[in-house]
Amino acid sequence: MRAIPDELDPAVVAEIDGRLARLQTDLGVTIPWAIESGSRAWGFPSPDSDYDCRFLYLRRPDDYLSLWPGRDVIETPLDKVFDVNGWDLAKTVRLAVNGNATVGEWLRSPIVYSGDEGFRDRLLAFVASVADRGRIGRHYLHVAARQYEREITLKRFFYVLRTAASLRWLLDHPESAMPPMDLPTLLAESTVSDALRQATADLIAVKARTRELGSGTPPELLVRFVADELERARPFDDLPPENTSGDARERADAYFIGELDRLR
Incomplete structure (x- = not known):
C-alpha cells in the first residue's frame, strides 16, 4: 500500500524510502507500516x-527471547527536513493498551x-478492541495541557486546535474511541458550525503559504472553541475503565504472538 x-x-x-530500506537491511528488522505524521498528515502544513x-x-x-533486548525505538539523523523514527511493535501494543491515541492515528494516516x-487491518482491529474512551480522552487533554505550558504561538495553536477537535469528535461519537487523524476530517465529522469550519480552513490557507506564522493572535472564534472543548472534556478524567487490564493484556499477547508467527 502506498x-x-x-x-x-x-x-x-x-x-x-531509502532510509527505510537501509534500516531493514542493516538492522534485520521488518517494517510493515511507514506513514507521515505531523502537520502534513494533520492537514495544516507550511511551505x-x-x-x-x-x-x-x-x-x-x-x-x-533475549534477556537483554535492544531499544524499542529506531531513530535516524534529525535535521530541518527529515524526522524519521519508529517504534517496535511490542512498544506499540503496550502503548495502545495504556491508552495512547497516537497508535490509532498512525494506522489511519492519509500519507x-x-x-x-493486512498488518494495518489486524493492528487496527486490535487497537479498537482495547481502546478506552476515558484513556483516549485523557491522552488528548494531557497533550493540550503540555502545549499550554509553552508559549502559544499561532503555529503551535494548530496543535491545540487539533486536540480540541479530537475531543469534540469523541463527544459527538460516543460509540467510538478512535478519532480521525487530520483536522479537516475531525471537524467535518463533528457537530461544529460552518463558521468554525470556515475559520479553520482560512487559517490553514494562511499557514500553507506562510513560511513562518510568528506569534499572531488566532481568530477569537477558534480560541473560544478550544477553551470550550477542553472544559467540556474534563469528565474524561473521571471515566471508569471500559476494559479490564487483564483482558486487554491477554488480547495484546495473543495479537503480538500471532504477528511473530507470521514472520516464522
Whole structure:
C-alpha cells in the first residue's frame, strides 16, 4: 500500500524510502507500516514543514527471547527536513493498551510511504478492541495541557486546535474511541458550525503559504472553541475503565504472538 500526495517533494520521499530500506537491511528488522505524521498528515502544513515519517517494525522473532533486548525505538539523523523514527511493535501494543491515541492515528494516516494492508487491518482491529474512551480522552487533554505550558504561538495553536477537535469528535461519537487523524476530517465529522469550519480552513490557507506564522493572535472564534472543548472534556478524567487490564493484556499477547508467527 502506498499513498503519496503530489505536493510531497519526490526527492525527499525517495530519501525516506531509502532510509527505510537501509534500516531493514542493516538492522534485520521488518517494517510493515511507514506513514507521515505531523502537520502534513494533520492537514495544516507550511511551505517549510519538515517530513515526520513514523514507522512500526518487528525484530526477528528470536530477538524477543533475549534477556537483554535492544531499544524499542529506531531513530535516524534529525535535521530541518527529515524526522524519521519508529517504534517496535511490542512498544506499540503496550502503548495502545495504556491508552495512547497516537497508535490509532498512525494506522489511519492519509500519507503512507509503504504499508502491508493486512498488518494495518489486524493492528487496527486490535487497537479498537482495547481502546478506552476515558484513556483516549485523557491522552488528548494531557497533550493540550503540555502545549499550554509553552508559549502559544499561532503555529503551535494548530496543535491545540487539533486536540480540541479530537475531543469534540469523541463527544459527538460516543460509540467510538478512535478519532480521525487530520483536522479537516475531525471537524467535518463533528457537530461544529460552518463558521468554525470556515475559520479553520482560512487559517490553514494562511499557514500553507506562510513560511513562518510568528506569534499572531488566532481568530477569537477558534480560541473560544478550544477553551470550550477542553472544559467540556474534563469528565474524561473521571471515566471508569471500559476494559479490564487483564483482558486487554491477554488480547495484546495473543495479537503480538500471532504477528511473530507470521514472520516464522
